[in-house]
Amino acid sequence: MSGKTVWVATRKGTFKIEKSGGRWRAALVGHAGIGVNYVARDPNTKRLWALLGHGHWGAKLSISDDDGATWRDNPAQVKYPEGARYIGQDMYEDAASEVGVGWKTTVRNATLLKLWVIAFGNDGALWIGTIPGGLFESRDGGTSFELNRPLWNHESRGGDLFAGEGTGETQWFGTPASEGGEFAPGIHSIAIDPRSPQRLLIAVSTAGVLETSDGGHTWRSRNKGMTMDHNPDPEAEWGHDPHLIELCQSAPDHVWQQNHAGVFFSDNGAQQWRKVSAPGEGVHFGFPVTVDAHDGKVAWLVPGRSDAQRMTIDGGLFVARTDDGGASWRQLRNGLPQEAAYDVVYRHALDNREDAVAFGSTTGNLYLSEDRGESWAVVSHNLPPIYAVRFG
Amino acid sequence: MVQVQLTRHLFAFFPQLDGLTLEVEAADVAGVLRALEARAPGIGFYLCDERGRLRPHVNVFIGNTLIRDRRHLSDPVTAGDKVSILQALSGG
Numbered sequence: 001m002s003g004k005t006v007w008v009a010t011r012k013g014t015f016k017i018e019k020s021g022g023r024w025r026a027a028l029v030g031h032a033g034i035g036v037n038y039v040a041r042d043p044n045t046k047r048l049w050a051l052l053g054h055g056h057w058g059a060k061l062s063i064s065d066d067d068g069a070t071w072r073d074n075p076a077q078v079k080y081p082e083g084a085r086y087i088g089q090d091m092y093e094d095a096a097s098e099v100g101v102g103w104k105t106t107v108r109n110a111t112l113l114k115l116w117v118i119a120f121g122n123d124g125a126l127w128i129g130t131i132p133g134g135l136f137e138s139r140d141g142g143t144s145f146e147l148n149r150p151l152w153n154h155e156s157r158g159g160d161l162f163a164g165e166g167t168g169e170t171q172w173f174g175t176p177a178s179e180g181g182e183f184a185p186g187i188h189s190i191a192i193d194p195r196s197p198q199r200l201l202i203a204v205s206t207a208g209v210l211e212t213s214d215g216g217h218t219w220r221s222r223n224k225g226m227t228m229d230h231n232p233d234p235e236a237e238w239g240h241d242p243h244l245i246e247l248c249q250s251a252p253d254h255v256w257q258q259n260h261a262g263v264f265f266s267d268n269g270a271q272q273w274r275k276v277s278a279p280g281e282g283v284h285f286g287f288p289v290t291v292d293a294h295d296g297k298v299a300w301l302v303p304g305r306s307d308a309q310r311m312t313i314d315g316g317l318f319v320a321r322t323d324d325g326g327a328s329w330r331q332l333r334n335g336l337p338q339e340a341a342y343d344v345v346y347r348h349a350l351d352n353r354e355d356a357v358a359f360g361s362t363t364g365n366l367y368l369s370e371d372r373g374e375s376w377a378v379v380s381h382n383l384p385p386i387y388a389v390r391f392g
Numbered sequence: 393m394v395q396v397q398l399t400r401h402l403f404a405f406f407p408q409l410d411g412l413t414l415e416v417e418a419a420d421v422a423g424v425l426r427a428l429e430a431r432a433p434g435i436g437f438y439l440c441d442e443r444g445r446l447r448p449h450v451n452v453f454i455g456n457t458l459i460r461d462r463r464h465l466s467d468p469v470t471a472g473d474k475v476s477i478l479q480a481l482s483g484g
Contacts, residue, residue: 056401056449056479057438073405073434079442111441180448 006358006391007048007068008366009036009348012384014050016068017358017366024368024379029068035179038348041392042120045141048392049074051115051128053179059115059130063142078128078136078145084110084152085161086132087170088184105168107161110134113178117348119190121197129187131178133157135202137216148216156207156221156238171238175205188347189245193252193269201245201255201270208240209257209270225273229261243287244347245270247296254296254325258289258347260307265326267296276326282313283320283329288350288359297325300352300373302345302359310344317341319350319359319373335376336367346387353391360386394418394469396428397476406432421452422465424475439477440465449480 006017006024014030035053042049048064050071061074085107094102114131121127126138128145135148153159159166174183189203198215201222208223227234230241241260248254253269262277262284277284285306292298301320305313312318316338318331343361350359357373360366364386366379396414403410409432416427422444429436439450446452446462453459453476459467469475 054438056447057405058441058447060437075434077434077437079437082443109443111443111445 004353004356004391006351006368006389007039007041008360008383008386009039009050009388009390010360010364010384010386011035014039014068014071015383017368017379024377026366026380026383030064030071031062036387037115038117038388038390040118040120040388040390042126043392044120044122044124047142049118049126049142051118053114055179059112059179061115061128061142074142076138076142076144078112078115078130080110080112080134081147083162084134084147086110086152086172086184087158087161087166087168088132088182089173105170107165108132108184113180113182113184114186116177116186116188117190119192121192122194123197125197127190127192127200129190129202131175131184131186132182133172133185133187133204133207135187135190135216150217151202151210151212151219154210154219156210171207172204173206173239177205189242191245191247191255193247194249195252201247203242203245203257205243206241207238209242209245211270222270223273224271225266225275226257226259226264227261227275244289246289246291246299248291249293251296254291256289256291256299258286258301260285263289263301263326265299267325274326276322278326278329281320281329281331282318285310286345287347288345290350290352290357292352293354295323298323299326300350300357302343302350304344311342315340315342317343319357319369319376321373332369332373332376334374335369335378348388348390349386351389351391356391358389358391360389362386393471394424395474396424397474399478401479402435402438402477405438406435408432409435418469420465420469421454421459421461421467421475424469425465451478451480452476453478 008015013032016029038051050062052060063074064071088108117129119127128136136145138145156171158170172185175186191201193199199213210219211222243258245257255266255270257264264273265276286303317336318333320329358368362385364383367376369376393415418424
């Protein structure tokens with residue numbers, strides 16, 4: 001475990017977690033008072049990237065080249081290009097409606113509402129997922145970022161609104177996670193195939209999973225086998241709410257998905273998903289999932305009760321682990337609070353590296369295991385609400 | 393010249409502006425922001441989104457009066473005006 005660092009993004013800054021004197025210690029290293037949605041290290045350049053949400057001042061990319069000692073705004077920021085538009089749904093007062101409201105589609109001009117996730121290809125490419133649903137890429141190490149237009153103009157979003165009015169219909173709905181409260185789609189997961197960095201899976205709340213195998217020139221849906229309990233057609237191609245997807249680094253065809261409607265696993269690169277929820281074991285609803293880098297059948301979750309009760313089950317916090325592709329699950333509770341604990345763990349706030357697993361909650365608790373979740377230690381009970389936890 | 397006063401919050405991100413008497417040549421608020429961007433690259437994207445609209449929780453005053461055009465920033469300024477750029481407070 002020596003030498004491991006954990007980076008923690010919180011509502012009030014970036015924290016660095018290291019072990020010294022036999023215990024893990026948290027230190028605020030940047031962005032004091034500022035919301036940090038995500039922080040991660042580029043394994044190619046060793047640069048740290050923090051995705052900030054300033055509130056008043058908008059979303060910003062911040063970088064550090066000295067292990068978090070100093071940070072600065074990246075000279076190139078993510079900006080939607082002139083003419084980027086998308087179809088949204090607005091609720092309006094409608095006295096004629098039985099329920100008092102109606103829905104209408106509107107075409108909105110796109111501006112950056114949130115930087116949500118960054119991923120690093122082993123070809124040096126940087127990919128950033130945002131709200132309102134734009135995927136940005138950099139092929140020059142972050143000197144510039146460009147909107148991936150084939151995805152932005154995808155038929156599932158209503159076609160090319162740069163060129164015209166498109167089809168007028170979108171299959172991409174919204175998430176309330178944008179900083180301004182606007183209900184718009186968000187890309188929170190970018191899984192890059194280490195065998196071929198031209199192949200990516202992304203996940204959109206709310207639409208589903210899409211795949212490219214040509215570096216982002218063409219995209220197709222990857223939602224076969226997914227089921228929904230919030231749609232009259234549970235097997236519809238679109239409308240899914242993946243909370244997170246992650247693939248195994250050594251077996252990239254093994255892909256995991258914690259979805260709003262359960263836990264899903266694919267052993268063929270997301271061509272076909274299989275539901276592996278185990279409600280009897282408390283494994284169904286939640287936000288994060290993390291996959292072992294060496295064994296694609298090993299994954300960890302932090303379940304919640306349900307979408308209607310986004311909190312621990314009966315006040316006892318546990319991590320669930322499967323070692324067999326979801327055929328069976330174990331509840332790992334040793335060292336975690338089992339009375340009056342109501343932690344909620346966000347989608348990016350669980351990670352693993354070798355035998356270590358770490359997660360943080362919106363109540364500012366950070367836990368770490370050095371034995372694959374068999375036992376847990378408290379790193380801190382007093383951090384700000386935690387948005388992301390990443391080894392690196 | 394138009395005198396510009398910035399909320400101290402912005403000096404955390406643009407320390408090169410701290411302690412300066414900021415005076416710029418400009419005919420409207422958009423010109424004031426262009427002049428600030430020239431002195432502190434990046435500040436424009438703190439104050440406005442990528443379409444050039446003032447961010448929702450940023451306020452600009454000319455004297456004691458809020459500007460009217462948050463979309464194009466066309467409110468005119470004249471020599472001797474004082475422009476204040478502040479964060480909006482919405483309670484809490």
